[in-house]
Amino acid sequence: MTKKYIEKIKPYVWLASFAVFTIGSFWFGFDPGKTIYQSFTKSFIEMITFIPFLFIIVGLFDVWFPKEKIEKHIGKDSGIKGILMVVILAMLQAGPLYGAFPVAYILYKKGASIKNIFIYLEVFSTLKIPMLGIEIGYLGLNFTLARTLVALPLFIAIGYFMEWYLKNRNFKINDV
């Protein structure tokens, strides 16, 4: 019971101590505390003016382009269409990289090519749409565009390289 309770309030500890620290700083006229608070407010406004809207777009994307539908199209299709599908599928995901490994296993089971599996992992780790949205917000559209355009050909190259390297080496993915 208490353990569960601790888990529940844990994320708020930082916030609460920061609130206490800030109130204290203003009360006692502690200037560094005020400066930190001002910098926090600035970045908070920066964040709250675009992140909620980003998630509206992401949520709508999620219902209009369901991942399950795209997964069906990957299969053995190893042509350009297959690559395109894998890139789109990976871009639609969310979450940390360790969430991508089980999906890679499923793709492997469904008969996706080696090339596409590795392209999936690369794109998943760096070009997910929600992340790109946040990146545009923080680092600007130019940065994100440059990074995407530079990265994508390299990722496809990795896919081809891995396929060539693993062709006769008994490639398999384990179910963990």
Next chain:
Amino acid sequence: MNNALIFISLSIFTSLVSFLLDKKKTILGFKKGFKMFKNIVIPFLNILILVSLLLFIVPPQMVVKYLGAGSGAIGFAIAAVVGSITLIPGFISYPIASGLLKQGASYSTVAVFMTTLMMVGVVTLPLEIKYFGKKIAILRNLLNFIIAIIIGILIGIIL
């Protein structure tokens, strides 16, 4: 502010189109989006606190010295190594990256930091080994490290 305008108009536009096409789906999309937002908002606030603290503690001169345009290969190497060994969720790393840029770090250094952060997972390597085996997992991360460096250099040239 510019950013906010882009995202607000884009979200209004997509919502409108989606709403006209399918009311039910649109509401479901809103719900999904809100759920995702709810999941990240507290960790996000925490990281904003941390970044505000760091911006105060770490003097800009130091960031410029070690990660700025004049820091050359050393700054680049520091960013690549730190990015490879740390595990920071993507969305959380962007406020840090933007803070680094504001403090005077160069674009290529920030790019290599971000890309190694995302692509090279020393911490997740044991898990990756379980799925792919030692050889493939290490090879993939090694290739990713090289590619992250190429990406960093190219972005430095482009921007």
